[in-house]
Amino acid sequence: MATATDGVGTVQAEQSKVWEWLTTVDHKKIGTMYGITGFTYFLISGLTALAIRTQLAVPNGNVLSAELYNQFFTMHALMMIFLAIMPMGASFFNYFIPLQIGARDVAFPRLNALSYWVFLSGSLILFSSFFLGGAPDAGWFAYAPLTDAKYSVGSGLDFYCVGLIILGLSSLMASLNFAVTILNMRAPGMTMMRLPVYMWMTLVVSFLLILSLPIVTVALVMLYFDRNFTTNFFTPETGGDPILWQHLFWLFGHPEVYVLILPSMGIVSEVIPVFSRKPLFGYAAIVFAGASIGVLGFGVWAHHMFTTGLGTVPALVFSATTMGIGVPTGVKIFNWLSTMYGGSIRFTTSMYFAVAFIAMFTIGGISGVMHASPAVDSQHQDTYFVVAHIHYVLFGGAIMGIFSGIFYWWPKMTGRFLSEISGKWSFWVMFAGMNLTFFPMHFLGVSGMPRRIYTYDEGFGWDDWNMVATIGSYLIGVSILIFLINVFRTMRQPATAPDNPWDAPTLEWATSSPPPEHDFDVVPEVHSSMPLWTNREMGIVTPEAPEGLHIHLPPSSYMPLILAIGVGLIGVGLLSHLALVGIGVAISTYGVWGWSIEPTD
Amino acid sequence: MSAATHETEHHTSLGVDNRKLLMWIFLASECLFFGSLLSTYLIFKGESLSGPGTDIFAFEITSISTFVLLMSSLSMVLAVYGAQHGQLGLMKLMLLCTILLGLVFLGFQVYEFKTFASEGLTLSTNQFGASFYILTGFHGCHVGVGVLYLSSLLISSVRRNGIGKETPLYIDIGGLYWHFVDIVWIVLFTVVYLIPAY
Amino acid sequence: MADMNAVHDAHDEHPTTTIREYLIIGLVLSVITAVELVMSLYEDELGVVLIPGLLIFSAIKFVIVVAMFMHLKFDSIRFTQIFAFGFVLATCLLIAVVVLFAYDATDAIGGGFIGDPIEHH
Ligand SMILES: [Cu+2]
Numbered sequence: 001m002a003t004a005t006d007g008v009g010t011v012q013a014e015q016s017k018v019w020e021w022l023t024t025v026d027h028k029k030i031g032t033m034y035g036i037t038g039f040t041y042f043l044i045s046g047l048t049a050l051a052i053r054t055q056l057a058v059p060n061g062n063v064l065s066a067e068l069y070n071q072f073f074t075m076h077a078l079m080m081i082f083l084a085i086m087p088m089g090a091s092f093f094n095y096f097i098p099l100q101i102g103a104r105d106v107a108f109p110r111l112n113a114l115s116y117w118v119f120l121s122g123s124l125i126l127f128s129s130f131f132l133g134g135a136p137d138a139g140w141f142a143y144a145p146l147t148d149a150k151y152s153v154g155s156g157l158d159f160y161c162v163g164l165i166i167l168g169l170s171s172l173m174a175s176l177n178f179a180v181t182i183l184n185m186r187a188p189g190m191t192m193m194r195l196p197v198y199m200w201m202t203l204v205v206s207f208l209l210i211l212s213l214p215i216v217t218v219a220l221v222m223l224y225f226d227r228n229f230t231t232n233f234f235t236p237e238t239g240g241d242p243i244l245w246q247h248l249f250w251l252f253g254h255p256e257v258y259v260l261i262l263p264s265m266g267i268v269s270e271v272i273p274v275f276s277r278k279p280l281f282g283y284a285a286i287v288f289a290g291a292s293i294g295v296l297g298f299g300v301w302a303h304h305m306f307t308t309g310l311g312t313v314p315a316l317v318f319s320a321t322t323m324g325i326g327v328p329t330g331v332k333i334f335n336w337l338s339t340m341y342g343g344s345i346r347f348t349t350s351m352y353f354a355v356a357f358i359a360m361f362t363i364g365g366i367s368g369v370m371h372a373s374p375a376v377d378s379q380h381q382d383t384y385f386v387v388a389h390i391h392y393v394l395f396g397g398a399i400m401g402i403f404s405g406i407f408y409w410w411p412k413m414t415g416r417f418l419s420e421i422s423g424k425w426s427f428w429v430m431f432a433g434m435n436l437t438f439f440p441m442h443f444l445g446v447s448g449m450p451r452r453i454y455t456y457d458e459g460f461g462w463d464d465w466n467m468v469a470t471i472g473s474y475l476i477g478v479s480i481l482i483f484l485i486n487v488f489r490t491m492r493q494p495a496t497a498p499d500n501p502w503d504a505p506t507l508e509w510a511t512s513s514p515p516p517e518h519d520f521d522v523v524p525e526v527h528s529s530m531p532l533w534t535n536r537e538m539g540i541v542t543p544e545a546p547e548g549l550h551i552h553l554p555p556s557s558y559m560p561l562i563l564a565i566g567v568g569l570i571g572v573g574l575l576s577h578l579a580l581v582g583i584g585v586a587i588s589t590y591g592v593w594g595w596s597i598e599p600t601d
Numbered sequence: 602m603s604a605a606t607h608e609t610e611h612h613t614s615l616g617v618d619n620r621k622l623l624m625w626i627f628l629a630s631e632c633l634f635f636g637s638l639l640s641t642y643l644i645f646k647g648e649s650l651s652g653p654g655t656d657i658f659a660f661e662i663t664s665i666s667t668f669v670l671l672m673s674s675l676s677m678v679l680a681v682y683g684a685q686h687g688q689l690g691l692m693k694l695m696l697l698c699t700i701l702l703g704l705v706f707l708g709f710q711v712y713e714f715k716t717f718a719s720e721g722l723t724l725s726t727n728q729f730g731a732s733f734y735i736l737t738g739f740h741g742c743h744v745g746v747g748v749l750y751l752s753s754l755l756i757s758s759v760r761r762n763g764i765g766k767e768t769p770l771y772i773d774i775g776g777l778y779w780h781f782v783d784i785v786w787i788v789l790f791t792v793v794y795l796i797p798a799y
Numbered sequence: 800m801a802d803m804n805a806v807h808d809a810h811d812e813h814p815t816t817t818i819r820e821y822l823i824i825g826l827v828l829s830v831i832t833a834v835e836l837v838m839s840l841y842e843d844e845l846g847v848v849l850i851p852g853l854l855i856f857s858a859i860k861f862v863i864v865v866a867m868f869m870h871l872k873f874d875s876i877r878f879t880q881i882f883a884f885g886f887v888l889a890t891c892l893l894i895a896v897v898v899l900f901a902y903d904a905t906d907a908i909g910g911g912f913i914g915d916p917i918e919h920h
């Protein structure tokens with residue numbers, strides 16, 4: 001290590017450290033970058049939510065203008081979905097796919113790096129719209145004709161199209177990589193029915209993205225053409241059809257909600273057996289439930305469109321499929337409860353979040369099934385009831401699950417334990433805050449408060465519950481602060497975590513904490529879906545690493561970064577001057593060429 | 602893009618190569634891409650408030666270009682055959698053939714678009730025009746990408762070090778992409794050009 | 800051709816189709832396309848047979864290319880399963896969306912389909 005007096009050496013060490021991260025193809029480093037980026041956007045998006053709640057705290061609020069309010073609620077959703085929850089999911093996927101299936105890296109390490117850098121460039125394009133003439137302001141689902149050049153004059157929606165296409169490209173590449181890795185790189189003995197449930201959910205999520213992203217890409221391209229190249233796909237005056245946008249968008253959008261929730265279901269399916277000291281109840285049932293959610297998820301999209309006049313028969317069909325998809329979801333909930341039943345439960349912070357996930361997700365699930373009825377749905381359409389529903393599913397579900405995962409895997413990823421006392425404080429404050437924020441929205445919705453209004457008059461009976469919701473949202477903010485302090489204090493402790501502190505059964509706990517660059521010295525034998533527990537019972541010991549162990553790792557590469565810069569420039573060009581597209585294409589071509597000729601051994 | 606370690610290069614869980622698996626999953630994804638474009642076209646098919654409709658199609662030209670693309674699939678499969686049987690001369694010749702046929706197809710498409718535009722069908726004329734151009738245009742883009750892809754395979758197989766012992770695999774995977782673009786056209790030709798508007 | 804053996808050894812399981820067979824397949828594909836073209840010229844005579852006929856011929860071409868040229872007939876069943884899943888899903892969604900538009904009740908006001916809810920007021 002360079003000493004303080006050796007200034008030049010320090011700078012060089014810093015530079016090589018940065019270069020190491022910029023060119024890394026290690027799935028753990030890429031996962032870490034996804035996690036940090038995703039959490040940063042989670043904080044920014046949370047701040048926009050606080051601004052929205054501040055505006056709505058009292059009638060006739062004047063914190064935000066109507067224009068800014070529209071941008072904030074649109075970007076709050078876009079950032080939470082595409083820049084926070086999905087990347088935080090991708091962070092765990094990256095980090096734990098190879099570790100849980102007993103591989104040394106993902107199938108395509110450089111493609112993995114490329115996915116991250118393309119994600120970063122797409123996210124920066126979308127986010128920069130705030131400073132370049134206004135963010136998208138037509139809701140995250142961007143219904144036509146609000147998105148048409150006539151009603152949305154600024155370039156916000158062009159940022160929406162280009163940003164989401166680039167982010168979709170990144171997700172597609174990442175998902176292809178994950179799917180191939182899980183299908184094809186499992187450790188010897190790890191059959192599909194011995195995969196950890198988290199890996200099953202990752203596989204289902206990957207296929208959902210692979211099969212639904214192309215649909216929204218087509219829709220976004222058409223919207224971009226409508227706004228820039230004089231087509232009229234979605235403008236009714238000239239023969240276009242705004243309902244077509246809704247179909248294409250929700251054909252992607254409904255699978256997307258499973259993309260957001262299934263990773264958290266997977267995390268909870270790992271956490272609950274470990275802290276109940278009991279194998280997961282009904283492994284096969286939970287796997288098949290997850291897979292059938294994936295398939296059925298493509299057959300329910302029009303439940304978002306009951307009020308568009310689908311016709312009686314289509315409304316009945318989509319009502320039935322939507323109720324049907326509640327069944328596998330219910331199966332999972334009973335599996336988790338049965339796992340806990342009769343177990344000797346350890347109430348760690350991770351377990352708190354997992355149990356809260358089950359409860360909150362059940363509330364969100366039930367209010368979701370209510371909307372399978374077209375009659376109820378027509379009543380609730382565009383009211384705060386729907387806002388309450390999605391936040392019980394996405395905050396109470398997805399975010400709680402992610403926090404459960406953070407507390408569970410932190411010692412594996414960093415070698416340090418997050419403080420349990422502080423963790424439980426952040427849990428209880430978050431739990432109280434989220435229920436205070438979102439439960440009153442059910443009442444607001446039923447008493448008729450519409451979504452997406454930037455202010456409201458007094459005298460509708462909405463004042464008190466709005467105030468409660470705002471107080472709740474600040475409590476959530478406090479809980480996140482407590483968590484951040486916890487993280488910073490933890491990272492100053494020495495790394496002392498043992499290999500398997502929770503006595504967990506899956507392979508990621510069979511290597512050191514944090515894992516070495518090559519993940520495993522020797523991959524343990526796999527004889528069941530809970531290899532470490534089974535191996536202990538059967539007395540199977542993982543052999544010691546041989547002397548002079550040498551494991552060949554793929555070399556780092558800066559080509560992914562170059563290619564991502566090229567893709568980013570193409571995006572910027574589509575938003576500014578077409579000449580930049582040319583430069584972007586040239587850089588990308590160089591990246592692809594360099595990629596294909598550089599040695600990989 | 603080789604597998605991470607030496608062990609996994611030779612052993613995979615499904616017994617198939619990672620890269621080939623990646624291509625097949627990607628092609629499954631592409632089905633949804635063209636499915637969405639085709640849905641859009643079919644929804645708007647009868648809707649032309651102004652300007653030309655499907656009667657603008659010139660069957661002679663499209664039939665020839667369809668035949669050209671079909672033959673490129675044949676030459677592609679012969680290139681794969683050459684690679685798999687060690688006949689590298691045949692492989693290179695057939696790759697070149699495929700690339701040229703792909704370029705001819707693109708030429709026909711450019712000619713077709715120009716003719717239609719001169720007859721008054723543009724992106725903004727009507728729904729038929731917009732959805733037709735975007736559907737066949739994206740197919741054309743795929744042909745273009747395929748031409749570049751196969752050219753890079755050809756160039757690297759001509760270079761002295763070549764693509765080495767994995768040549769058959771690389772050509773095979775490139776062929777999968779090319780054939781997929783061809784089957785998309787098989788569907789588009791029938792649904793867009795042959796089945797009359799009603 | 801020094802590296803001929805090396806190339807050959809790398810992969811031992813190849814489709815057994817010969818060049819001659821590939822050429823015959825190419826010929827069959829061309830003939831089907833020609834038949835399709837002729838069919839489309841006799842639109843009126845063929846009547847209701849035309850559209851199903853064209854779709855069946857196109858499906859035959861599709862299957863031939865996928866099975867023989869893309870080697871699905873000889874390759875791992877996993878590839879067929881994955882591709883078939885994507886293709887079938889795309890086809891189902893396409894049909895569903897087109898049908899939903901064809902039976903759009905809001906378009907039927909005044910015109911009216913049989914079973915249209917608006918007629919039963
Ligand atoms: Cu939905």
